[in-house]
Amino acid sequence: MALISVGIDHEHADLDFLERATILEHEWSKVLRTLVAQRNIHEAVFVSTCLRTEVVAVIDLFHGAIEDVVTTLSLFTGIEAGEFEHRLSVHFDRGVASHLFEVAAGLKSVVPGEFEVLGQLRRALELAKEEQTAGAELDELFHRALAAGRRVRAETTIARGTTSFAQAAAAMALEEFAESFEGARVVVVGAGQLAGGVAKALLDATPRLGELVIVNRGPERAEKLAREVGDERVRVATLASLNELVDRADLVAVAAEVPAPLITRADLAARDRPLLVLDLGIPRAVSLDVTEIESVRRVDVGDLSERVESALDGRREAVAEAERLLAEDVERYVAEQRARGASRIVSELRDHFDEVVAGEFARREHDLAKLEDSSRELVASLVRSVVAKLAHRPTIALKEAAGTDQGVRLTEATRQLFDL
16 A cells, blocks of 8 residues: 545646635535545545645555545536646655645745644544544654644744734735724634634734724634634624625625635625725635726735745745755655564565464474474474575565555565465
8 A cells, every 4th residue: 555645736726726626624524435435545634725625545556546536526526527637736655745744844835834734734634533534654644744844843934924824914915005004994704713813913913903803604703713812903793794894894804615705796886995805715705806896906815825925035045944854854754654664564474474384384283293303393493494585585675665666566566475
């Protein structure tokens, strides 16, 4: 068996395709169960963020597993399998560790070093364990990736300055407002980690905003977030009052997972005062045609990505140092896995040979009983010596090739040849 990761992300697919390929959270458990029901997939973790939809799996056949993953994604997104072909990001065995460690470190994020991804990876693993689709191998891989991500943030400067998607979004909004943020009325739609981060960043900004309303379908989560923020300028409302609140707002930030846009052109048609709309949702939570209204400015994760990229020059050195640390962690992980994998197959092979020898001695016990004790011991020693010599070369080959593509092939061949 081998490791594979298959998915789409903002580096290989445009925002429109990422939006179409988004699978809402209430479907994630079904995705996991569907994946492990496929012929070539034994274990699976499903990772979904606003700009990443990915499967990390323990598999049998490489090409068969890719087909199984694409079939599953196609089933849940309604996208034809062929549309995924040139947009997939695929990694195999060692490449899976390198890729996942970089994701955990925030090197694959729109905002390098952002910390939200650690929580997203952790929740993805927890769900897979709850659904019993992740075993010891994926559990170890994800925990090592999370540890590597924390190490990069602790030992490099990549996490200095803007270190989260939420902070970057808030900074972009403040740039748009310039000096006119004083006393602004803000509406934040959503009550999750991203919405909370945006709310806190805006409340901490200078000049100070006047009012911030947290809008959420369920009031309990919104009220909990308001308590966590602990700011007298914050109040809570439900989606039923969204239109009324938007009419009065200067800034609306939507950070919620919704199947269809919450704010449309029709909702803003009568707008005559300037309004900035931050659409941080994938799928989009604000329809694109709101920009046809002269007083409305809409920005989304695509705009955020462009701005962050243009500001990266001062952090190239930190990224290079992070890559060096990750390479060390990947090498250590692969070496340990190689030793562990080689030990397992070699142990199984030796146990098999010992069982064969013991079985033959038991079968010929009557004949051996005719020999003197010294002769029986000589025969036993001779047989074991011959078997050890026959096993020596396969054992060395398995140890030397462990952790490589050749090692996978040798391991599978050994299992087939000796029925292990």
